[in-house]
Amino acid sequence: MTNYPAAAWVLLGAVTLLVLVLPFVPCWNEWRRPTDLAALVIARDEVNNVRYFADAFRKHVNEACAGAGPVMDTTVRILRASTPAEAFPWSAAQRAVMVDGSLHVSGTLACPSPVYAGGDAVLPSGAHLPALLCTGNAALGPETRISEWAHADGILSLGAGGVVLHRLTAGVALMLDKGSGFCRIHAPVIHFGISEDACATPLARPPGPPPPPDLSALTPCGPKRYRAKGDVLLPAGRYLEGTLLAGGTIRLAEDALVYGSVKAHRHVRLQRGAQVHGALVCGGDIEIGPDCWVGGPIVCEGDVRLASGSRIGTKAIPTTLAAARVLAETGAVAHGTVWARKAGVVTA
Structure with a gap:
């Protein structure tokens, strides 16, 4: 009985030490045997290069087509330009779709996979797709909705009420009609409103009178x-x-x-x-x-x-x-x- 108070203090100290040390056990294990060596995932909105996804998709399509023959592989499905676009099962496409020429869709278009056009691209009103890349000019009809990104090497126009939720880029110019929505856009020239006229470059005026x-x-x-x-x-x-x-x-x-x-x-x-x-x-x-x-x-x-x-x-x-x-x-x-x-x- 006389040793009971000492034993209680020892037990209390051991429990306290255990409570203090336990939170550091995972840190010790991670330091001794690292398990998180991979690079952190970067959110799409945080990538500085606005054409990063378009360039990556272009590279993916080129590599897939070069390594899988002239028709298709496991990740890319090729649509011949001679095939009517309306006859293609867009809504059932589970792989990226590559058109080996210009793409012109006059009917409805709802595709769950990215689309690559090796020429110009003309999309109908109300088109829905996650991503679009074309090597020519792109004309996106009114009310078009792109859930990720779109890029054209030439001129890209977005019709009235169209929305691109992430990146919208062009190699020559962007034209956004009234009511269209955007998040991050990039081009040498961006016209808000469909117009063929560009503003003249403002000239530096000579200094005026002294400040008031x-x-x-x-x-x-x-x-x-x-x-x-x-x-x-x-x-x-x-x-x-x-x-x-x-x-x-x-x-x-x-x-x-x-x-x-x-x-x-x-x-x-x-x-x-x-x-x-x-x-x-x-x-x-x-x-x-x-x-x-x-x-x-x-x-x-x-x-x-x-x-x-x-x-x-x-x-x-x-x-x-x-x-x-x-x-x-x-x-x-x-x-x-x-x-x-x-x-x-x-x-x-």
Whole structure:
């Protein structure tokens, strides 16, 4: 009986030590005998190369066809261009479908597998498929739905009400009709709205009169860097050479010009004809008015609205627009990449 208290303390210490050590046993086993040596799976939205899946699918089709003869293999089914597309069992295709020429479907099209066209591709209204790759031009009819990605080496047009949930890319140009939805798109030229006319490249205007007196209230924070704690207004027709930082909202009136970058903690408003030759960074929403131009990248935590006639980047120097939502009016033009993290819509 006299040893009972000592035994109890020993037992309590052993149990406590066991409770403390047990959580580290899996760590010890993993360190001694690693079981997770494979590379981590990267989500499709996180791959930096916007054409990654199109290039991988192209390589897969070429390798499969080269190694399995002229007809088919276990992963690719070939549709001869001489065979009517309407006669092909699209809905029952369990393998990737390769068309050895141009694809023109006039009836309904609902395919559960990716489609490769060795030429142009014309899809009907209401087509449904996970992915599309064509070596020519692609015309996706109204209400087309692509659940993963689509790419054309030439010009790709998406009809009214069409939706591509992930990546939409083209080697020459993209044309998105009104009501179409997108997430991440890339092309040398992106037309929001079906149009054959491209906006003229904006020319750098000569420096105007000196900045108005109220800009002297800005606090210099480096060579050609100006900062304000609150809102900033650059009056119509004036220009600022340098980087403009504001803790509030920045508004560029009509034909105002910034030879540098703009960064606002809240919102940015560009009225008709305003230009920013550098980057545009904003913690709120950005409104880019008619006939405006931004030459550098646009990074926005909120929504970006592109008015008709606005232009992002140039064909010679493409750029990137990234925002939570992108609302682009018909007639807006972008060069490079547009990434809407939540949703992108072409409005009338």
